[in-house]
Amino acid sequence: MSGRPGDAVRVRGVGKQFDLVGAVHDIDFAVPAGAVTALVGPTGAGKSTLLRIVLGLQQPTTGSVDIGVPGTGPGSVGAVLSPRGLHPERTVRDHLRCYAPLAGARRRRVDAVLAETGLAAIADTVVAQLHPGQQTRLALATALLADPPLLVLDDPFTGADSFERGWLHELLRSHVGRGGTVLMSSDKLADVVSTADQLVVLSEGTVVWQGTPAKLRRGHPDRLVVAASPSIALATALAAQGFTDAVMRPDGRLAVAEASESTIRSVAEAAQVRIGSIVTDPIHPDRVLASLTKPRRHRHSPPVQAANPAAFAPAPTSYGMPR
Incomplete structure (x- = not known):
């Protein structure tokens, strides 16, 4: 994996309409290569919809997304979505072995990813017996099989205890240190403020603030x-x-x-x-987030004419900043 200067992802004027409900509206932001960018906002703010649009799993009603990472195959982007997509009766090792061919990875890569994500000791445990933090580790291990330059992670801190959060912070910073890029989402600013280089705050499907954690702290x-x-x-x-x-x-x-x-x-x-x-x-990061956002209300609006007629159905602490 090697990085390159510029933007790994560029989102321009993206909107998504589901029947009479507008999910996101006129979204603009860039994900710099070699950095961690976090989409933050309350449930229903449009974070998961945006990530699915970035991944090409849903088509925007308006606007466009450009991916600027090296490579064009399935190995260029690794994703962790919600739900995690894990078969409850498979063991950790068997799950990774099933996905390795799809990622173009050899069997020895499975062992390397097990070690990298700290799952080697529970490789023969079935998924149903894993706690939520371990299931997220397994989903992340699956995303890492192809050693992708770009990771797209939907709320990776969900269900994680303080140890898991620290481990995930170190893994993501290590990925960036090797030239990778991360785009992730979270309902809680406190979960991501120490990991992210850039924050994009969403409320009711629109961007209400974006910048660095240091800039956010100066304002609050x-x-x-x-x-x-x-x-x-x-x-x-x-x-x-x-x-x-x-x-x-x-x-x-x-x-x-x-x-x-x-x-x-x-x-x-x-x-x-x-x-x-x-x-x-001391102001808690989630107090700051609450001051910038409001809970999502279903907002009905007239359908927007799509630029492309093809449409996809909707898919069912203190800051502690080192920078």
Whole structure:
């Protein structure tokens, strides 16, 4: 596997209409090669529909998707979808051996993938006995059989405990480190914010925000909540020192971003403002996601004339960012 500069995936103006229900609307984003991009939003935001369109399993009603990874065969993209598509009575090893010929992989590749995904010790266990995190590992092992440059993963953190999440983070970062690209989805920002290089936030079938995790945090910083008397005098004194992001709360306390506790106390002393208490208020990533999105409501709209008449039926913590 080797990477190349540019975009691995480019989504332009994509919309998808199912009868009178618009699933996604005028979606534009790029997936840079050699990076992890996460589609994030509540259930029903359109994430799975978009991933299926990217994979060619559904055709968009409007717009287009361009794939820019090396190769054009089935080995160029590996996918993990929901449901995972695992036969409950097959063993882990037998499942991979069934799919290896389809991926153009030899039998020894099965053993390598078992080791890479940590499944070697349970290779003779039947799928029905695996917990959800192990089933996701097996689905991911299947996607890795052809060593594809692009991985497309639908909510890979579902059912994963903290150990599984850490393992998956390391595997995806390792894939990118070898020149690969990842496009994944999640209902929870907290699950992906430490892994992703780029976030695309969806709400009700549209993109409402996109950028890096660092940019998102700058717009939604952790705060120190200060009980001061008078609070307005402290806010004015902080603003004079360049700390303009201070919000007065209903209880009269001041929520201050970017300033340290020692700075706040120093400014308060100089302004002769009495400080009662200072407590931290770290913002959880999923609070940020809730502020950007809203639960999906079924939205009926007139059918859109497709550019291509062919149509497919619908398929049944704190941030902790290293970057």
